[in-house]
Amino acid sequence: xxxxxVFDLDGTLIDSSYQHIGxxxxxxxxxxxxxxxxxxxxxxxMNGSHMLNALNxxxxxxxxxxxxxxxELAHRDYYARLSDEVRVIEGxxxxxxxxxEIDIGIAIATSAxxxxxxxxxKQLMPGPDTVVITSETEARSKPDSHQFERAFAKLRVVPxxxxxxxxxxxxxxxxxxxxxxxxxxLSGGYSExxxxxxxxxxxxxxxxxILLRLEELGIPG
Amino acid sequence: xxxxxVFDLDGTLIDSSYQHIGxxxxxxxxxxxxxxxxxxxxxxxMNGSHMLNALNxxxxxxxxxxxxxxxELAHRDYYARLSDEVRVIEGxxxxxxxxxEIDIGIAIATSAxxxxxxxxxKQLMPGPDTVVITSETEARSKPDSHQFERAFAKLRVVPxxxxxxxxxxxxxxxxxxxxxxxxxxLSGGYSExxxxxxxxxxxxxxxxxILLRLEELGIPG
Numbered sequence: 125x126x127x128x129x130v131f132d133l134d135g136t137l138i139d140s141s142y143q144h145i146g147x148x149x150x151x152x153x154x155x156x157x158x159x160x161x162x163x164x165x166x167x168x169x170m171n172g173s174h175m176l177n178a179l180n181x182x183x184x185x186x187x188x189x190x191x192x193x194x195x196e197l198a199h200r201d202y203y204a205r206l207s208d209e210v211r212v213i214e215g216x217x218x219x220x221x222x223x224x225e226i227d228i229g230i231a232i233a234t235s236a237x238x239x240x241x242x243x244x245x246k247q248l249m250p251g252p253d254t255v256v257i258t259s260e261t262e263a264r265s266k267p268d269s270h271q272f273e274r275a276f277a278k279l280r281v282v283p284x285x286x287x288x289x290x291x292x293x294x295x296x297x298x299x300x301x302x303x304x305x306x307x308x309x310l311s312g313g314y315s316e317x318x319x320x321x322x323x324x325x326x327x328x329x330x331x332x333x334i335l336l337r338l339e340e341l342g343i344p345g
Numbered sequence: 346x347x348x349x350x351v352f353d354l355d356g357t358l359i360d361s362s363y364q365h366i367g368x369x370x371x372x373x374x375x376x377x378x379x380x381x382x383x384x385x386x387x388x389x390x391m392n393g394s395h396m397l398n399a400l401n402x403x404x405x406x407x408x409x410x411x412x413x414x415x416x417e418l419a420h421r422d423y424y425a426r427l428s429d430e431v432r433v434i435e436g437x438x439x440x441x442x443x444x445x446e447i448d449i450g451i452a453i454a455t456s457a458x459x460x461x462x463x464x465x466x467k468q469l470m471p472g473p474d475t476v477v478i479t480s481e482t483e484a485r486s487k488p489d490s491h492q493f494e495r496a497f498a499k500l501r502v503v504p505x506x507x508x509x510x511x512x513x514x515x516x517x518x519x520x521x522x523x524x525x526x527x528x529x530x531l532s533g534g535y536s537e538x539x540x541x542x543x544x545x546x547x548x549x550x551x552x553x554x555i556l557l558r559l560e561e562l563g564i565p566g
Binding site for chain 1: 356360363368370371374379381382383386430434435442479493532533534535536537538539551
C-alpha cells in the first residue's frame, strides 16, 4: 500500500498561486518587461530560476544573469508585501493530521526559503516528524525531482510507495521523474485536463478533498 | 460567410483577468470572507452581480444585498488601483484594424463601465464604426446574451453570421444562448479543454493568434 505523501506547498497546501503571479508580474514590470500574465501563471510551479530561463527562451527576452537575479529579488519583495493575503487551504491541516494518525509518512517540499514558509508550516504541521524540504535543504526543485528524492530518503520509502501532491504540471512532471504517482489539485488554477495530461493519477478540487477519499490513493482508511 | 466578430474586453482584448482576480480577493477580505482564489478566477468572466450570486450560493455565504453592493464597490476601488498594470493583448489592435479593412463588423461588449474601459478602447479602436457595448448601454451581461444581441442589432447581422470571442466559459455560454459561434482565447487563464467543453468552436492562444487564421472562422482572408 501507499506509505507516504509528499506535498508541494504554494498553491497546494496554501492558497498563494495568485499572489505569486501578481508578484512576478510586478517584478517583470520593474524591468520594463510585459509578459502575458497567463504565461507567468502556467510557469509559477517551477522554481524561480527554471521559470526565468523558460520565459527567457520562450519570449526571447535576452535576460542577463544579473537581470534574472534582480527579478528574483523583486519577486521576493513583492510577494512579501502580498503574503498577508495568503491563507492555508481549507482542510489541509486536517489531512496532514489524519495521515499522521494512521502512520502515513508526510513531507512538504517547496522551492521557497524556510523563512517564507515558516508562518504556514506552523499552521500546517501536525508534529515534529513532518519532513520539510526547503530551498536551503535542497535547492534543485521542480521540475527537478531532487527535492522529492530527498524527502523519500528521509521518510525511508522508495518512490513507488509514495505519491506527490501538487497543483501544477511541474509537480506532475517531477513526480514522473521521481518514479512516483502524481496527484493533482485544482487550487492553483490549472485545469483538471492540464494536470491529467501531465500525468496526474487523480485530480481533486483541493487537498481537503483528498481526506474523504484516501483509499483512492491506496491508503488504508 | 462570417460577417462580424464580437469581442469580450477583460481577459480577451486586455490582459486584466488576474488584476480582477486580485481585486475581488481583496474585496472579499474587507468583508472577512476567505474564498479559494481559483473559485474567484473561474467566475470573473461573469458580470459582478451574477458572480456574487454564484459565489453566495456555492459557498453559502449568506450575503445580504447591501453586502453585495459593498463588495462590488470595493472591487471597483481595488481594481482601479491595479489597472495601471493592465496592458492591451499583443496583436489585439492589429486584429481589429485588419478586420475593419476587410469590412468585417466588429463590436466590443463588456460588463465594465465606459469610464473603466475608455483608456483601453482608445488603444484598441480602429475607427468610429466600432460598436461598443458597456454596462451603461446594456447592463444584462454575461452569461446573459443581451449585450451580444444588442451588438448584433447595431452591426445589422443575425446571430449565425457572427462569432463571439472571449476568454471564459461564460463567454462561450453566452455565445450559445445568443445562437452564435464561440471562439476561445487562453489569455484569461482558462484551459483549452475548459473552453472547448463549454462550446468553443476554436481556441487560440490569444486574439493576436486569430489574425493569421481568419479563414478558420469563415472569414475570407
